[in-house]
């Protein structure tokens with residue numbers, strides 16, 4: 001491949017166009033790009049089901065109307081007109097011959113693999129055999145591998161067919177605006193940078209909670225589980241951005257270098273400091289194996305062995321069917337030593353910096369103030385809702401699909417970062433802790449409380465409290481306590 005790597009793709013081929021991700025994210029994102037006049041190529045969807053291009057266009061209209069409040073009908077029809085469909089089994093070489101015929105006039109295709117991860121390398125092999133990869137880019141969904149060895153093997157197989165410049169490893173969290181802005185927030189604000197270390201911070205807590213279950217993704221999810229689904233990729237990427245040192249340059253590689261450096265300082269996860277759990281009722285989800293031991297919740301305590309973070313518990317948890325839907329980073333600050341002379345209650349809440357990534361991106365500072373009547377103290381919150389202050393950013397897949405089509409690689413994962421994340425989690429994959437149950441609508445199992453040092457708690461966003469209005473949103477884990 002020549003400089004085509006940096007050039008605009010002239011056709012997009014979506015493998016897995018009938019799947020869940022395509023319906024929820026890809027089709028609506030392509031519509032938004034079309035409506036913003038940022039799309040300029042034909043699109044071919046490929047999947048197994050024998051259906052017509054017109055069926056796919058119908059699915060497109062449904063998918064867009066399901067998520068957009070106001071639809072630009074003209075843009076939607078323009079997009080529909082770009083859309084074509086090809087069916088066949090991904091294992092069948094004839095499919096790639098048919099595809100090659102359709103791509104006769106294309107010079108720089110973008111192949112987007114949103115398919116079962118076990119098929120990534122085989123599909124690229126077939127594309128190469130059909131002579132389709134010379135000037136192509138390949139956009140690969142997550143998870144990239146299912147453990148450290150398979151990630152390396154997948155990389156080896158892809159590199160036997162493609163050059164690194166042709167491989168785009170997508171992690172849609174890297175396209176979320178609050179995640180993108182983390183480095184800027186940290187290093188452009190002299191107010192924040194000096195208090196971002198073990199000297200001031202008691203714990204870092206990263207939570208991805210979802211109030212919905214696995215629903216219709218049983219067969220995919222049961223083979224993956226929470227650790228591989230969202231921790232190895234999304235949350236460890238967030239962790240790297242929260243804890244890295246300042247990048248040494250403004251380019252994308254400098255940022256990746258900084259992230260890889262801190263990931264290398266993360267000690268291997270210890271199974272004794274991890275909890276795996278499964279929500280009650282999970283085993284009845286269609287596609288889930290009888291007696292499945294897959295975790296729908298995971299919590300772990302990690303350790304970063306460097307000067308900035310030594311001794312600070314790094315607490316990560318992710319789960320389905322929890323009390324609410326929120327993805328956030330909390331820096332929980334140490335209690336001030338000057339409390340006694342100020343008459344601050346010993347149990348007053350610690351300061352926190354809360355970065356909400358979803359659903360309503362915002363930064364909040366939780367501070368302690370003297371009560372107006374002078375009789376005690378109360379929590380107060382300073383809130384910066386990003387959308388209201390800064391405008392609505394593009395959705396992650398909209399941004400990343402555009403970057404992939406135009407050859408901008410900055411927001412796609414680097415292999416060394418991917419391999420470090422698997423290295424960190426490998427002990428949990430080799431010796432997974434036993435799965436314990438938790439109730440739907442709770443904050444997960446009580447066992448997760450034991451991951452914290454004595455005197456510390458998980459800080460949950462809950463409906464009544466931690467929304468910036470009332471005094472305390474801290475709640476202990478549900479321990480099976482109901483919704």
Ligand SMILES: NC(=O)C1=CN([C@@H]2O[C@H](COP(=O)(O)OP(=O)(O)OC[C@H]3O[C@@H](n4cnc5c(N)ncnc54)[C@H](OP(=O)(O)O)[C@@H]3O)[C@@H](O)[C@H]2O)C=CC1
Pocket residue numbers: 015016017018019020021022024046047048049088089090091113114115116117141142143217220
């Ligand atoms: N769903 C989500 O929220 C997210 C998913 N992802 C990633 O996206 C990828 C796809 O996930 P998802 O959409 O949920 O998966 P689905 O199972 O819903 O979709 C898989 C797609 O691949 C097609 N397919 C599977 N096997 C074959 C085959 N042998 N031959 C032809 N077509 C085949 C299916 O076609 P058919 O239906 O006709 O069989 C379908 O279009 C995964 O890597 C996942 O990790 C990433 C982020 C979020």
Ligand SMILES: O=C1O[C@H](COP(=O)(O)O)[C@@H](O)[C@H](O)[C@H]1O
Pocket residue numbers: 172210229230327358
């Ligand atoms: O990759 C995935 O991410 C979603 C969570 O992402 P969000 O942007 O919707 O918050 C998760 O629900 C899904 O299981 C996982 O595959």
